[in-house]
Amino acid sequence: MFYHRSPGLNTVIAKEQDTSSTPPKYRLFESSSKKRQLLALLLFVLTLLVYNPVSRFQFVNYDDPKYVIGNSHVQEGLHWHTLGWALTTFDFYNWHPLTWITFLTDYQFFALNPAGYHMMNVIYHAFDAVLLFLVLHRSTGHLGRSFCVAVLFALHPLNVQSVAWISERKNVVSAIFWFLAIWAYGWYALRPGWKRYLAVAICFALGLMAKAMVITLPCVLLLLDIWPLGRVKNFPYAPEAVEAGFNTLRKGWTALVLEKIPLLILSAASAVLTILAQKQGGAIRSTTVYPIGVRIENAILSYALYLEKAFLPRKLAVFYPHPGFNIPGWEIAASALLLIGITFIVIRLRGKRPYLLVGWLSFLVTLAPVIGLLQNGDQAMADRYAYTPLIGVFLMLVWEVASWLEQNRARRLVAAALSALLFGALIADTRHQLGYWHDSISLFSHAVSVTQNNSIAEANLGEALYTAGKVDEAALHFFNAVRYDSKAPGNHYNYGHSLLVAKKPQEAIAQFNQVLQPGSQRVDNSLVIRSHYELGLAYIQIGNLQVAEDELKKALAMDPSQYDALLQLGLLYQKQNRCQEAIPPLAYSLHMVKSNVGLVGLGTCLEQQGKLREARAAFLLAVQIFSGYEPAQTKLREVDGLLAGKKEPKNKVQDQQSESRLVRVQSKGHE
Numbered sequence: 180m181f182y183h184r185s186p187g188l189n190t191v192i193a194k195e196q197d198t199s200s201t202p203p204k205y206r207l208f209e210s211s212s213k214k215r216q217l218l219a220l221l222l223f224v225l226t227l228l229v230y231n232p233v234s235r236f237q238f239v240n241y242d243d244p245k246y247v248i249g250n251s252h253v254q255e256g257l258h259w260h261t262l263g264w265a266l267t268t269f270d271f272y273n274w275h276p277l278t279w280i281t282f283l284t285d286y287q288f289f290a291l292n293p294a295g296y297h298m299m300n301v302i303y304h305a306f307d308a309v310l311l312f313l314v315l316h317r318s319t320g321h322l323g324r325s326f327c328v329a330v331l332f333a334l335h336p337l338n339v340q341s342v343a344w345i346s347e348r349k350n351v352v353s354a355i356f357w358f359l360a361i362w363a364y365g366w367y368a369l370r371p372g373w374k375r376y377l378a379v380a381i382c383f384a385l386g387l388m389a390k391a392m393v394i395t396l397p398c399v400l401l402l403l404d405i406w407p408l409g410r411v412k413n414f415p416y417a418p419e420a421v422e423a424g425f426n427t428l429r430k431g432w433t434a435l436v437l438e439k440i441p442l443l444i445l446s447a448a449s450a451v452l453t454i455l456a457q458k459q460g461g462a463i464r465s466t467t468v469y470p471i472g473v474r475i476e477n478a479i480l481s482y483a484l485y486l487e488k489a490f491l492p493r494k495l496a497v498f499y500p501h502p503g504f505n506i507p508g509w510e511i512a513a514s515a516l517l518l519i520g521i522t523f524i525v526i527r528l529r530g531k532r533p534y535l536l537v538g539w540l541s542f543l544v545t546l547a548p549v550i551g552l553l554q555n556g557d558q559a560m561a562d563r564y565a566y567t568p569l570i571g572v573f574l575m576l577v578w579e580v581a582s583w584l585e586q587n588r589a590r591r592l593v594a595a596a597l598s599a600l601l602f603g604a605l606i607a608d609t610r611h612q613l614g615y616w617h618d619s620i621s622l623f624s625h626a627v628s629v630t631q632n633n634s635i636a637e638a639n640l641g642e643a644l645y646t647a648g649k650v651d652e653a654a655l656h657f658f659n660a661v662r663y664d665s666k667a668p669g670n671h672y673n674y675g676h677s678l679l680v681a682k683k684p685q686e687a688i689a690q691f692n693q694v695l696q697p698g699s700q701r702v703d704n705s706l707v708i709r710s711h712y713e714l715g716l717a718y719i720q721i722g723n724l725q726v727a728e729d730e731l732k733k734a735l736a737m738d739p740s741q742y743d744a745l746l747q748l749g750l751l752y753q754k755q756n757r758c759q760e761a762i763p764p765l766a767y768s769l770h771m772v773k774s775n776v777g778l779v780g781l782g783t784c785l786e787q788q789g790k791l792r793e794a795r796a797a798f799l800l801a802v803q804i805f806s807g808y809e810p811a812q813t814k815l816r817e818v819d820g821l822l823a824g825k826k827e828p829k830n831k832v833q834d835q836q837s838e839s840r841l842v843r844v845q846s847k848g849h850e
Contacts, residue, residue: 215316218326219309226305226333229606232613233297233343240619240642241497242346245271247282248291257283272460272555274452277388278349296345303351304342308333310358311570318365318407324581327598331573334605336492336612338569340562343616344497349390350566356386357393357567364400368408368428376441383442391453391548392564394446397439398544404435406533411435415530457555461703464554473504476511478550481560483514485546489565489572494629495612497622498636500663501551501559532582538575542568557635619643627656634664638673650680661690668694668706672713679713684720691717708737712744724751742771750780758784775805782814794818 238248247253252268255261257280265279281299289295308329315325332338341350360382367375379400386393404410412429430438457463469477480502488495525535545568551559584590615625623640627633641656654677660670675690694710711734718727728751734744749765752758765781768774782797795818801811 211322214322215313218322219312222312222326222329222333223305223309225330226308227301229334229609230301230304230342230613232610233301233616234294236293236297236343236616237618238293238296238345239616239622240646241622241639242271242344246346246348247286247296250282253279253282253286254291255283256287269456269459272457272462273349273391274449274456275349275388275390277385278352278390281348281352293345296348297343300342300345300348300351303348303355304338305333307351307354307358310355310362314358314362314365315574317362318403321578321581324577327577327581328570328573330602331577331605332570334602334609335489335569335573336495336605336608337488337562337565339495339609339612339616340497341566343613344563347563350392350563353386353389353393354567356382356389357396360386360396361400361403364403365408368404368410371428380441380445384445387445387449391449392545393567394449394548395545397442397446399541400439400442401435402537402541402544405529406537414533416533417531454553462555464557469501469503469551469554474551474554476506477502477559478552479511479514479518480506481550482543482546483517484560485565485569486517486572488562489569492608492612495562496626496630496633496636498626498633499559499561499630500633500635501554501557532579534578535575538571538573538578540571542571545571620647632663634660634667634670637663638667638670641673641677645677650677653677654681665693668710672706672710675710675717676713679717679720682720684717687717688714704737708734708741711737712741712747715744715747719747719751724755727751740771742768745771746774746777746780750776753780753784756787758787773800773804775801775808775811778804779808779810779814782811782818786814786818791818791822795822 238244244250250270252261252264252270261283262280265276265283268274268276268279282296285296285299311332312325312329315328316322319325341347360379363375363378363382367379383393383396386396405414409416410429412431454463521539525532525539529536546564549555549561549564580594584594615622619639620643623636623643626636627640630636637656637660641653641660644650644656645653654674657670657674657677660667661674664670671690671693675687675694678684678687678690691710691714694706695714711730715727715730715734718724718730728748731744731748731751734741735748745764745768749761749763749768752761753765761784762781765777765784769777769781778797778801782794782801785791785794785797795815798811798815798818801808802815805811
């Protein structure tokens with residue numbers, strides 16, 4: 180552990196080495212240690228209680244399918260081969276094996292019950308809050324101030340996204356190792372040695388394996404050298420400003436930076452891996468889409484907006500669309516003046532109030548990787564990015580208010596009452612914000628209501644409504660998504676699909692052609708395949724069967740395992756009485772997925788070819804699997820009547836057996 184306000188290094192080391200001489204204390208609130216333990220327990224339980232509603236929440240359709248409910252690797256559970264996958268995969272634009280391992284572990288216990296995943300996020304967050312409290316108290320000696328900062332962190336509405344969103348598990352897990360690394364660094368600073376430094380490096384590496392955003396830790400440790408550790412030689416400390424008092428261990432900036440080089444190497448390696456993963460997944464946007472000037476303007480505005488939401492957490496949304504070139508000049512100028520003004524003030528007060536400098540610079544530095552200068556995705560900012568950066572702002576606020584109250588008892592009493600009101604308001608606001616995360620419809624309905632031109636929110640709301648069977652409402656939101664972002668192929672595909680379901684094939688064809696037009700940006704291979712398939716269905720609706728056949732064949736040429744395209748192609752042939760051509764694709768599709776229409780189509784073709792026993796077997800299987808499916812029951816009765824009044828020639832039966840074997844062999848070969 181590391182300690183605070185020590186009169187000298189030797190005394191601190193002596194305390195660390197020998198605590199046996201201190202007489203035990205048995206009264207509940209007698210010692211600072213017991214108070215700390217009680218407050219830590221209170222903080223943990225309070226966090227669990229405030230976030231308890233998430234146990235009734237569902238998965239949402241934003242990233243959760245890729246991380247859990249649609250991820251075949253995660254749904255294998257925790258095994259040696261899935262551990263190997265977690266350590267090597269770049270799935271979903273990142274390398275974060277530790278995060279994948281937590282999901283694999285969750286699946287072992289909870290399968291696909293969202294309550295378990297949600298509650299694990301809450302437990303990780305509560306543990307983060309306790310670690311923050313303990314680290315602050317150990318390093319500064321201020322019990323009340325440390326507790327207030329930790330409560331702000333635990334209960335602030337801006338952190339709801341990181342906790343209530345299952346896919347943001349990486350945030351709450353990486354923060355555990357962020358705090359442990361800082362704790363280990365304080366231990367190292369007390370008495371430097373390679374073993375203690377190794378503990379820092381291990382915690383940091385584990386944090387990077389959960390989320391790469393912790394790459395700024397070496398810079399934050401340099402700031403902690405200023406305050407509270409007081410390790411910087413020739414820094415203009417006021418006597419009352421030094422918390423740790425490691426006077427004999429003070430070093431120059433060069434030595435302190437050199438000390439961080441191994442950690443900086445880890446940061447660089449993680450940054451390279453992350454950029455490679457995001458480029459491979461197409462997540463990094465080019466300077467053509469978002470020019471450098473636009474990125475700088477948005478970064479300046481975003482810093483100011485994070486501060487605004489820290490003090491006034493309103494209109495919080497799961498996704499904030501990037502404004503592009505549409506930021507008013509006065510907003511950029513006002514934001515820049517705010518940032519410059521605060522920076523000027525904290526530098527001027529660095530000697531008497533070093534906590535202001537450290538808190539402010541840690542806020543700026545920890546947000547830098549995600550502020551948008553290297554644009555990943557199409558968001559302007561995100562609540563989850565503020566999870567650890569806002570700790571610096573909370574620290575500035577609490578320490579400054581506490582310093583102002585320190586010499587005046589009346590002020591302290593008023594401040595205590597106001598603090599209770601503040602924490603009550605935080606709890607109420609957090610519970611309110613939490614409610615929006617109950618399901619996809621409530622989450623994205625809220626996002627649509629508090630943001631403008633939000634194509635991502637419109638598309639996801641449309642998908643959620645479509646899944647709930649509200650097709651007409653979904654179509655409206657798919658249309659809005661196209662209106663707000665006509666360059667996104669996925670928006671055209673979703674809208675086209677909703678038009679096709681609504682029996683508007685001509686309008687649907689226009690949308691699918693937008694996906695397939697030459698030079699279309701941000702389109703992946705699966706979307707192209709599905710667009711060819713949907714075009715085939717649209718042309719079937721309007722009766723242009725030749726073009727429909729061509730489109731289905733294009734989809735199958737790109738991916739022969741598209742069972743639904745095989746099914747539709749076989750049914751198309753069957754309706755045209757091309758049964759010899761229809762049987763193979765129908766058999767292939769049924770080999771992968773049994774479908775009622777596929778079995779009836781195959782049986783009909785076999786019946787038309789005189790293969791009545793094989794036809795009867797297909798109809799009977801349809802009746803057995805899809806009980807109550809009337810077309811199969813009708814066809815089964817018809818074939819039974821034909822078989823009852825007709826005895827087939829021997830050579831005919833042999834032909835049927837041969838044909839049946841051919842279908843099975845072809846199906847096996849396709850698999």
